[in-house]
Amino acid sequence: MATTAGEHFDTVLVVDFGAQYAQVIARRVRECNVYSEIVPHSIPVEEVLARRPVGVILSGGPKSVHEQGAPGIDPRLLHAGVPVLGICYGQQLMAGLLGGEVARTGGSEFGRTGLRATTDSVLLGGQPGAQTVWMSHNDAVVAAPPGFRVVGATDASPVAAFEDPDRSLFGVQYHPEVSHTPRGREVIQAFLAHAGARPEWTAHSVIGTAVERIRARVGDATAVCGLSGGVDSAVAAALVNEAIGDRLTCVFVDHGLLRAGEAEQVEEAFGGHFESKLVTVRAAERFLDALAGVTDPEVKRKRIGSEFIRTFEDAAREHAPGASFLVQGTLYPDVIESGTGGAAVIKSHHNVGGLPETMDFALVEPLRWLFKDEVREIGRQLGLPEAMVWRQPFPGPGLAVRVIGEVTAQRLSLLRAADLVVRDELRRAGLERDIWQAFAVLPAIHSVGVQGDARTYGHPVIVRAVTSEDAMTADFARIDWAVLERIATRVINEVPGVNRVAYDITSKPPGTIEWE
Ligand code: XMP
Numbered sequence: 001m002a003t004t005a006g007e008h009f010d011t012v013l014v015v016d017f018g019a020q021y022a023q024v025i026a027r028r029v030r031e032c033n034v035y036s037e038i039v040p041h042s043i044p045v046e047e048v049l050a051r052r053p054v055g056v057i058l059s060g061g062p063k064s065v066h067e068q069g070a071p072g073i074d075p076r077l078l079h080a081g082v083p084v085l086g087i088c089y090g091q092q093l094m095a096g097l098l099g100g101e102v103a104r105t106g107g108s109e110f111g112r113t114g115l116r117a118t119t120d121s122v123l124l125g126g127q128p129g130a131q132t133v134w135m136s137h138n139d140a141v142v143a144a145p146p147g148f149r150v151v152g153a154t155d156a157s158p159v160a161a162f163e164d165p166d167r168s169l170f171g172v173q174y175h176p177e178v179s180h181t182p183r184g185r186e187v188i189q190a191f192l193a194h195a196g197a198r199p200e201w202t203a204h205s206v207i208g209t210a211v212e213r214i215r216a217r218v219g220d221a222t223a224v225c226g227l228s229g230g231v232d233s234a235v236a237a238a239l240v241n242e243a244i245g246d247r248l249t250c251v252f253v254d255h256g257l258l259r260a261g262e263a264e265q266v267e268e269a270f271g272g273h274f275e276s277k278l279v280t281v282r283a284a285e286r287f288l289d290a291l292a293g294v295t296d297p298e299v300k301r302k303r304i305g306s307e308f309i310r311t312f313e314d315a316a317r318e319h320a321p322g323a324s325f326l327v328q329g330t331l332y333p334d335v336i337e338s339g340t341g342g343a344a345v346i347k348s349h350h351n352v353g354g355l356p357e358t359m360d361f362a363l364v365e366p367l368r369w370l371f372k373d374e375v376r377e378i379g380r381q382l383g384l385p386e387a388m389v390w391r392q393p394f395p396g397p398g399l400a401v402r403v404i405g406e407v408t409a410q411r412l413s414l415l416r417a418a419d420l421v422v423r424d425e426l427r428r429a430g431l432e433r434d435i436w437q438a439f440a441v442l443p444a445i446h447s448v449g450v451q452g453d454a455r456t457y458g459h460p461v462i463v464r465a466v467t468s469e470d471a472m473t474a475d476f477a478r479i480d481w482a483v484l485e486r487i488a489t490r491v492i493n494e495v496p497g498v499n500r501v502a503y504d505i506t507s508k509p510p511g512t513i514e515w516e
Helices: 021-030 046-051 075-079 089-097 184-195 203-218 233-248 264-272 282-291 297-318 332-337 372-381 411-430 479-493
Strands: 011-016 033-040 055-058 086-087 101-103 110-119 130-137 140-143 149-153 161-164 169-172 223-227 248-254 276-281 326-327 362-364 437-441 447-451 454-467 498-503
Touching: 011 021, 021 033, 021 184, 046 075, 046 161, 055 089, 075 089, 086 101, 086 498, 089 101, 089 149, 089 169, 089 282, 089 447, 101 169, 110 326, 203 233, 203 372, 223 233, 233 326, 248 264, 248 297, 248 362, 264 276, 276 297, 282 297, 411 437, 411 454, 411 479, 447 498
Parallel strands: 011 033, 011 055, 055 086, 086 169, 223 248, 223 326, 248 276, 326 362, 454 498
Antiparallel strands: 101 140, 110 130, 110 149, 149 161, 161 169, 437 454, 447 454
């Protein structure tokens, strides 16, 4: 198993009971500048303690503690002297194990709820006595364990918060990690302060530690990195560049499926900043040949994936012979998705173009413990251009999955021009960072129009813009009519052959973000 950043920073372990909340909790802790990592609830207590965490947070979860087979914890965790904060299901587990009472209330408490807080407590000290919190539960703690003081209550939860500062044990029924609990961050901060966690997890110190770790891992060897044009591979490359300089060779495969200006952006990010070599392989023709006549989206993806590997391999062999490491921009959410056991399972779709199972490289993954916002901040501190740091997610197969039907140079060029207008207008409207992804799609149909008193038979363009937290679900963006109107007018005026613009108002589910 790869070593973690926890060796260098005070660490809070978040025990995951199966809710989507564990990731959010870990992020909130890190926003307080304390390193946190998610571990599965099945982790042996010895392993938790061996990590010497400054605190442990038990997350919420979808089960009832009364259900057969509901996940639990080893009670020794609560007697080891390590500060513990239980949230929702986590609080109920603590209550049950320590002699309190958890009732199946038969009802549920869901959504924004009024909390009466004890303002001289450790957990809620300094907060308003009456405040709003976010609830999402059925069972409820109805009697706190002996030794605990009840420090918060709602109408349906008589023990919405409890604490025993002498034993460093705390619990809340509500969710302090979500934005619907406005004072939630202070709860987490109060817990961290009580635990004595040093707030040293900052982009600056993360860079220093990551660079040291890369140097120790790579030693005198050389490495190669596939740049996709995205923020993750760029920041990974920038960190490795800091660590080993010209012993890193970056390979950027321009497959001709990028958006306007993107290839130049990658080169600009490198120019002057990087000691490492950058090899750009202009391979548009090769990819277009591979895509000729192909209309099926899955076939497109497969052809692009294998072409990418071949092109990258050729370039690596030619420009970095003998390289023994491959740098990848794998992020912490990818690691979490592969199982919080940290088993280092790398899913192929997370790698650049599906690299590199058949290649003989050891991996260097400097972003393995980072969330996207942390990666962006590190990129910013390392001096990468804004346009790259704030780049919206972009699929590996690029514009090929936005040109519906056959991908040709002419259709790509039309889409690229329309897409540029969409992004430009959203940027002018100041919406770029509020929107998860915005782009144009070229469908494989024609439409009739009238321009200058003449009938046209041209191409419609579809505008897609979504808001999202993590791309698992998404909402179509509620963009102002005036902005949409400007986009439509400009696309039709500026992109020859386009006579109609449609806005996609499908959320995910049932749609996906991309059209193919
Ligand atoms: P969908 O369309 O499935 O997309 O809602 C979810 C997110 O994933 C991106 N995406 C891809 N990223 N290779 C990638 O690296 C791919 O093949 C791919 N397909 C979709 C998509 O842009 C969105 O952010």
